Amino acid sequence: MTLTTPALLFPAISLLLLAYTNRFLVLAQLIRQLKQMEGEQNEQLIARQLGMLRKRILLTRGMQAFGVLSFLVCTLSMFAVFLGGQMLGVVLFGASLVLLSISLVYSLYEVVLSTNAINLELEDFEAKHRDVTL
Structure with missing residues (x-):
C-alpha cells in the first residue's frame, strides 16, 4: 500500500461529513x-x-462521530505509511474503512426514519383533505 491509497478516501469522507x-x-x-407551530397543529402528530x-x-451524531473517527484513523494510516510502518498503515486503513461503513449504516437508518417522518406528514395531510372532501 502506498501513501496515496488512504489519501483517496479524504475527498469522499470530507464530502460525506x-x-x-x-x-x-x-x-x-x-x-x-x-x-x-406548537398549538397550531395536531398534538399527536407533533x-x-x-x-x-x-x-x-442521535443517528446524525453517530454518523458524524464515526465519519470523523474514520477520517482521523485514515490520517493515522497515512502517517504510519509515511514513517515506514506498512503493516500498521494497512491495519489502520482497514479500521478506517470499517468506521466509514458504520457511519454509512447510521446514515441509511437515518434516511429510513426521515422517510417515515415524511410519510407521517403525508398521512396527516391526506386525512385532512379526506375530511374536507366528505
Missing part, C-alpha cells in the same frame, strides 16, 4: 419550525414527529 452537517442543520430547522426527530439527531 459536509452532507451530514447539512442533515443536522435541516433537523435543527425542523425542530425550530415544530416549536413555532409528538410522533418529536420522537423521530430525537432518534434522527
Whole structure:
C-alpha cells in the first residue's frame, strides 16, 4: 500500500461529513419550525414527529462521530505509511474503512426514519383533505 491509497478516501469522507452537517442543520430547522407551530397543529402528530426527530439527531451524531473517527484513523494510516510502518498503515486503513461503513449504516437508518417522518406528514395531510372532501 502506498501513501496515496488512504489519501483517496479524504475527498469522499470530507464530502460525506459536509452532507451530514447539512442533515443536522435541516433537523435543527425542523425542530425550530415544530416549536413555532406548537398549538397550531395536531398534538399527536407533533409528538410522533418529536420522537423521530430525537432518534434522527442521535443517528446524525453517530454518523458524524464515526465519519470523523474514520477520517482521523485514515490520517493515522497515512502517517504510519509515511514513517515506514506498512503493516500498521494497512491495519489502520482497514479500521478506517470499517468506521466509514458504520457511519454509512447510521446514515441509511437515518434516511429510513426521515422517510417515515415524511410519510407521517403525508398521512396527516391526506386525512385532512379526506375530511374536507366528505
